[in-house]
Amino acid sequence: MRNRERIIAAARELFVEFGPDVALDDVARRAGVGNATLYRNFPDRAALTHEVVLAVTSRTTLRAAEAEAAEADPFAALSRFVHAAADERIGALCPMLSGVFDRDHPDLLAERGRLEEAVEGLVARAQSAGRLRTDIAVGDVLVALSQLTRPLPGIACQGIDRFTHRHLQLFLDGLETPARSELPGSAATLEDLRRS
Known part of the structure; x- marks a missing residue:
């Protein structure tokens, strides 16, 4: 290497x-x-942080393509991706995104666009197959992934993995059809996330 x-x-x-x-x-x-x-x-730190964010985003995009290729069932592909993205520690990037580097750098915007497109495809295919509830959007998946993979304050990251995948599976079970409840509010879209 x-x-x-x-x-x-x-x-x-x-x-x-x-x-x-x-x-x-x-x-x-x-x-x-x-x-x-x-x-x-x-x-400097900003240059290193930029490359780390770019690398993790790129690897997560690759995980989406691998999940789609490996699973015939669109919901299984989405589930595989969510767990693989957790292993990439994508939620740990959140504190870095508020740091001192250019979040709107063309490289980062392009890679984020590829990731969003890949996840949108996974969500759309699972919904079209009738396997994913229709009252959610890709932003719901990304927000949950970010929240459920981010370490809690005061808890070491190494021990959190055994809970992360358990809680991600609980989340995924709630996305599968038939829906067992009506969700409050509206689905989180990519546009909603960009405004936040």
């Missing part, structure tokens, strides 16, 4: 474990490189 990739992987792990303000010296140490190598590849 090249130094740049090792640094991104180490930063992702440490951001998940300790939050976005982890010392860059710790990132270099975890990656097995010197500080000079880290700063040669990433001149």
Whole structure:
């Protein structure tokens, strides 16, 4: 693995474990490189954070395509994706998104667009097959995924995994048809999320 990739992987792990303000010296140490190598590849925290967010978003988009290819049943594909996205720790990105980097950078917008399109496709296919309730939208899936994969304050991330997948499955069971209740409010769309 090249130094740049090792640094991104180490930063992702440490951001998940300790939050976005982890010392860059710790990132270099975890990656097995010197500080000079880290700063040669990433001149500041914003540049490193940008690459971590881009990498996680890209990997999550790939997980959506893999889920679709692996599962004939559209609801099973959506379920597989939700669990795979949790393993990518996408919810741990939320604190970084309020950080000091350009969230509207063209690379990030393009990758986010690919992810949104992939998840919209999974949701639409599951709804068309009559397997997913029709009173939800892709934003509902993304919000729940973000909320259910974000570590609770004061709880170490390493131990949360066994609960994350359990709670994601409870959420997914609630999405499957036939619906057992009427949902309050309206479905969360991507436009709603962008306005937030």
